[in-house]
Amino acid sequence: MDKLIFGVDLGGTTVKLGAFDESGALLRKWEIPTRTENRGEHLLSDIARAINGEAEARGAQILGIGFGVPGTVRGGDFVQTCVNLGGWGGLHAGTALGELCGCKLTAVLNDANAAALGEQWRGGGDGAENMVFVTLGTGVGGGVIVNGQLLVGVHGCGGEIGHIKLTPTGEDVCGCGKSGCLEKYASATALVAQTKRRLENDPSPSVLRAGGELNARAVFDAAKNGDALAEALCRDYADALGRGLAGVACVCDPEVFVLGGGVARAGEYLLSLVREAYVRYAYAETVSTRFALAELGNDAGIYGCAREIMRKLNKI
Amino acid sequence: MDKLIFGVDLGGTTVKLGAFDESGALLRKWEIPTRTENRGEHLLSDIARAINGEAEARGAQILGIGFGVPGTVRGGDFVQTCVNLGGWGGLHAGTALGELCGCKLTAVLNDANAAALGEQWRGGGDGAENMVFVTLGTGVGGGVIVNGQLLVGVHGCGGEIGHIKLTPTGEDVCGCGKSGCLEKYASATALVAQTKRRLENDPSPSVLRAGGELNARAVFDAAKNGDALAEALCRDYADALGRGLAGVACVCDPEVFVLGGGVARAGEYLLSLVREAYVRYAYAETVSTRFALAELGNDAGIYGCAREIMRKLNKI
Numbered sequence A, B: 001m002d003k004l005i006f007g008v009d010l011g012g013t014t015v016k017l018g019a020f021d022e023s024g025a026l027l028r029k030w031e032i033p034t035r036t037e038n039r040g041e042h043l044l045s046d047i048a049r050a051i052n053g054e055a056e057a058r059g060a061q062i063l064g065i066g067f068g069v070p071g072t073v074r075g076g077d078f079v080q081t082c083v084n085l086g087g088w089g090g091l092h093a094g095t096a097l098g099e100l101c102g103c104k105l106t107a108v109l110n111d112a113n114a115a116a117l118g119e120q121w122r123g124g125g126d127g128a129e130n131m132v133f134v135t136l137g138t139g140v141g142g143g144v145i146v147n148g149q150l151l152v153g154v155h156g157c158g159g160e161i162g163h164i165k166l167t168p169t170g171e172d173v174c175g176c177g178k179s180g181c182l183e184k185y186a187s188a189t190a191l192v193a194q195t196k197r198r199l200e201n202d203p204s205p206s207v208l209r210a211g212g213e214l215n216a217r218a219v220f221d222a223a224k225n226g227d228a229l230a231e232a233l234c235r236d237y238a239d240a241l242g243r244g245l246a247g248v249a250c251v252c253d254p255e256v257f258v259l260g261g262g263v264a265r266a267g268e269y270l271l272s273l274v275r276e277a278y279v280r281y282a283y284a285e286t287v288s289t290r291f292a293l294a295e296l297g298n299d300a301g302i303y304g305c306a307r308e309i310m311r312k313l314n315k316i
Helices: A045-056 A095-103 A112-120 A188-201 A216-224 A228-252 A262-281 A297-312 B043-057 B093-101 B111-122 B188-201 B218-222 B228-252 B262-281 B296-312
Strands: A003-012 A014-020 A026-033 A061-069 A108-112 A132-136 A138-146 A256-260 A291-294 B003-010 B014-020 B027-032 B062-070 B106-109 B131-136 B138-144 B256-260 B288-292
Touching: A003 A095, A003 A112, A003 A297, A014 A095, A014 A297, A026 A045, A026 A061, A026 A297, A045 A061, A045 A095, A045 A188, A061 A112, A061 B131, A095 A108, A095 A216, A108 A112, A108 A297, A112 A132, A112 A138, A112 A256, A112 A297, A132 A262, A138 A228, A138 B043, A188 A216, A188 A228, A188 A262, A216 A228, A216 A262, A216 B228, A228 A262, A256 A262, A262 A291, B003 B043, B003 B111, B003 B296, B014 B043, B014 B296, B027 B043, B027 B296, B043 B062, B043 B093, B062 B111, B093 B106, B106 B111, B106 B296, B111 B131, B111 B138, B111 B256, B111 B296, B131 B262, B138 B228, B138 B296, B188 B218, B188 B228, B188 B262, B218 B262, B228 B262, B256 B262, B262 B288, B262 B296
Parallel strands: A003 A061, A061 A108, A132 A256, A256 A291, B003 B062, B062 B106, B131 B256, B256 B288
Antiparallel strands: A003 A014, A014 A026, A132 A138, B003 B014, B014 B027, B131 B138
16 A cells, blocks of 8 residues: 655645655645635645545555644644634644544644745755755745754744844834834845835936836846846845844854745845845854755745655654 | 763863763862963863873763863864964864773863753753853853754854844944944943943943943942943843844744853843843744843853763763
8 A cells, every 4th residue: 555645735825735655755736725714614624635535546545744834833733823814723733634634643834844844855955954944025934944853942933033133123013013023124025115115215217117016026137137226225135134144043053044935036146145245244154154045936835744744754 | 880970161261170970960070270372282181180080089980071162163072273272272172082081972062052051951941941041241152952952053153142243233343353243232341332432422420430340240230229321221231132132032932041141140130121122022922931040150061061971871
């Protein structure tokens, strides 16, 4: 009988699923809709049906299920209320999902942490046992891996680097209720806000005034094409991120920072700006820390969830 | 035959030694001078003589030696050049000391990390498996413990929290060659520098103008006695430290911060100011993280070195 490991990445609109064999090879990946109505009452049964269906179709046994969720996780099982899932949470999600699938081995992870593990295993981290993953999207998230293990933290907040306070106060209030957070300087959202502010207050010419959709990609594209105002914005962006990551290195001193999320599509241009800023602020012994781009995109979560199960089975 | 574990804390003027029994009880502690001449050529033989003499006097076998040094350590054995020891370093210090003592089990640790382990085991950390130790003295040092293990980092810089950049640039250049470091806001030295600057620029009355020796203790004592200018200085000091530690919690999310070093003699008054500042900047889920005072003083290092050996022997 074949044996399967499942990686499940629960997002706000879709649930991504991956079926892996015992060696960690991805056999199939697919998505189902995330039904958040009535505090997500159908969420777990939808996921269980998808998993059980796949296992039955293959006549396979379910070895384990890794489950990534967009919220804080305690003890690798309990999920606190997830604001982006209509208030779903407040339950031992791993235990509950395992019961629905007749599988005792489950592991619940924060989604950013799951993505960090995925990138470490099969992506930009290239197997580095000490790595920090940084997602640069609507917010700034992260995952810290020390000696091959996630640094989850006592309250599940290990790697919540978006809320490091770069300044005592800042112009924009963060989703966390405070201001001065790295996220308000280094997210895609923050770059757009800074760009709008700059366009209002700085009369210098810029292609960004042409009136197309203003997003992080447009700002980075303009900078790459030599637009001086966009370049200055990207440098400020990288300066904040570089300073934040230099501070992270003073705590956990990783071998490599892997940058993912929408902003990381700016590629090598982003990396070189961030590396330059990082070196400006890094403690001398850590200036040589590498920077790499994430490689798995939206699949990072399912890979990371599967990796967690592989570890628990001592297969890696 | 009795069995002994030795903890050795190598400082700039003295070497502190502790002989522990197999259960981790301290049997004797003593000091020898640190001879730094000729790049510390006698350092290891002096230490070995002290250890071997103690073991012989007790007719005991040496089970293991933990060795704390004031510099960067790689791989738990190799010590890079120590600027405060006349250039001693650049050697596999654990292996070398072990050979001189006929003992194969050695572990070399950075001194701040050793102190962190000591406080975790027998001091203010009270056994917490996830803890950050902060030394507030001439500089700001630290040690991060995750799941009972030191977070050493790839370059040995885990816990170098004194060099987190609180600001992009700052008034005072740090020993590390950059500015804006937490150490330039939260060390005893920094508090004195800020006090001098404030006394020059702020005409308000203060007992600190009386002309006694100006040190961190004097500033905290004046603040405790209601001196408004000193209080403002202590609040600024705590604000910087609280913001830095709130950032540290976003990386490793410990159960408790243990504050040691000279400034920590300000006791509960310091703790309450730092806790207040920390709460101002901490990510919501980490606001409840505890703060405690270090308890072992100068003995923290020898305890931490012994603990590392105890762990390796699976005795704790």
